[in-house]
Amino acid sequence: MGTVELRGLKKSYGQVQIIHGIDLTVDPGEFLALVGPSGCGKSTLLRMVAGLETVSAGEIVFNGKVVNSLDPKQRNVAMVFQNYALYPHMSVRENISLNLRLSGVSKSEMERRVNDAARLLHIDAILDRRPSQLSGGQRQRVAMGRAIVRNPAVFLFDEPLSNLDAKLRVMMRAEIKALHQKVKTTSIYVTHDQIEAMTLADCIAVLNGGRIEQIGSPIELYNNPANKFVAGFIGSPAMNFIPGKVENSQAIVDRVSRGLPSVPLADIANGTSLEFGIRPEHLRLSDGEDGLPATVLQVDQTGSQTHVIADVLGSPVTVVLEGMVILNPDEKVKLSAKVDDIYLFTAGDGKAVGPRQHLG
Ligand SMILES: Nc1ncnc2c1ncn2[C@@H]1O[C@H](COP(=O)(O)OP(=O)(O)OP(=O)(O)O)[C@@H](O)[C@H]1O
Ligand SMILES: [Mg+2]
Incomplete structure (x- = not known):
């Protein structure tokens, strides 16, 4: 489990500043939801934490160590994307174990981890299928499985449920919550669905135009919004x-x-x-x-x-x-x-x- 700290984090694309100095701490085992309207910079921020995007100013700190110059592999984070990013020509088992194979984990260890993850996510029966033979929810679970087997210090989720229909979204939301209660990996979860944020997160950061409007527990934000923006965003x-x-x-x-x-x-x-x-x-x-x-x-x-x-x-x-x-x-x-x-x-x-x- 890791602590993630963002210190004065900024991002510009050319002349345009997108992220305007974010300070944020995610404690070990904490589940932080990052919410805000479309285009406010959620994915950009998450991609910077993952190491997929460079930082214009400020520091990203994992367990007290600045990781700005580390590449994504060295950061020991696992990211789950909206579109799952599964390889169509590989079986579920191969998709899940790919990163382990590349990192040189022994075959028996790899099998053990894949089987554990598959049991946790209820996908043991579909390990030999291809992604095209799966439902949306099953694909989502495979993407989660691929993240879990790496046993990362930090999970990063970018709207992982937004491609699912309403009913499945509620189900998968419950599964992600149960999973986090089991594995307790520090998590940052991007969503623009405030109900998802309210039900999943220990702590919510509300982002607007590349700035944090307020950080607090779901109940704090609901009971004591700092401003009209947060008041209008949290609650449905x-x-x-x-x-x-x-x-x-x-x-x-x-x-x-x-x-x-x-x-x-x-x-x-x-x-x-x-x-x-x-x-x-x-x-x-x-x-x-x-x-x-x-x-x-x-x-x-x-x-x-x-x-x-x-x-x-x-x-x-x-x-x-x-x-x-x-x-x-x-x-x-x-x-x-x-x-x-x-x-x-x-x-x-x-x-x-x-x-x-x-x-x-
Ligand atoms: N590579 C890029 N070059 C220039 N501008 C970019 C780039 N990537 C993102 N942006 C801009 O940065 C802003 C934030 O984008 P970002 O994808 O982080 O938003 P978001 O909060 O994740 O939105 P959504 O909820 O729609 O996914 C947007 O105005 C976007 O157009
Ligand atoms: Mg986004």
Whole structure:
């Protein structure tokens, strides 16, 4: 197991800077998810850690040793890619053992490792098939097997499940989690699926435009996002934002009185523009006078929940209600939330403000 540290890591392609100075530590055995929108630099960062991409500035440190100048083989990392990168003309067994063969491991040792990995990944029965004779999920397992047999200090995953259908993705996600609990190899897992990150990772780093917005446990990011970007990225369906302002040292929503509970906010100047953030699962139907006036636009029943999209003051707002709630398009409702479930962000730079910042 290894510690991975990134110190002031930067990457430019020509004049264009892609990664703007990343500082990050992954502890031994930790599973870190790197999330962020498409093009934010996740793969670039991972490829630098793997040694597949040069570093423009900063250091990559494994177990206290700078590895910038080491080639991928010398770094003892194994990478699992989105497209699996299996050799079509080789059997599963040959694909899995290829790197071991090249590194000169004895035949008996190689057989033992391949068989162990195959058992762990439930692919013992398909070791003699070719990749073209496998399902997507089986190919994915073979790619994982190839990484595991090398017994690397660090696993690097770049969206390994994004080519699988939804059901298989959930299954493989559970398998990766179980696998990590067994082998406890330090892992960095790139995904733009925040549910995958939330369920798999001990720690999540949210990347945006080549910069880290926040690092923390899934629950920390969900409960205490540092800014509007993280708040909108972590949690599904995404958080709703409603414009507001500070008046008499209280945060209130614009254009409707008592639409949401006001939040005491003494340290921000009156008149400052804000955004209220409310998660879909924290909104409910209000039967009293208070609440945001809303018009139902769309209702989706999942069986266990009712997902509603409603128009609130001209903007769509998502509401997730427990159970089967009967609502119809064009129906007028009022939406309310508890004061403790309200997040506040400055309208300018999107920084989180207000009492939630002090809640656990
Ligand atoms: N070899 C390259 N030369 C020039 N620009 C590149 C190169 N590789 C990547 N980029 C640019 O760097 C940025 C980050 O790319 P990267 O592949 O790291 O994004 P990503 O976060 O992995 O996105 P996705 O979620 O779509 O995979 C993009 O703007 C991309 O166009
Ligand atoms: Mg990528």
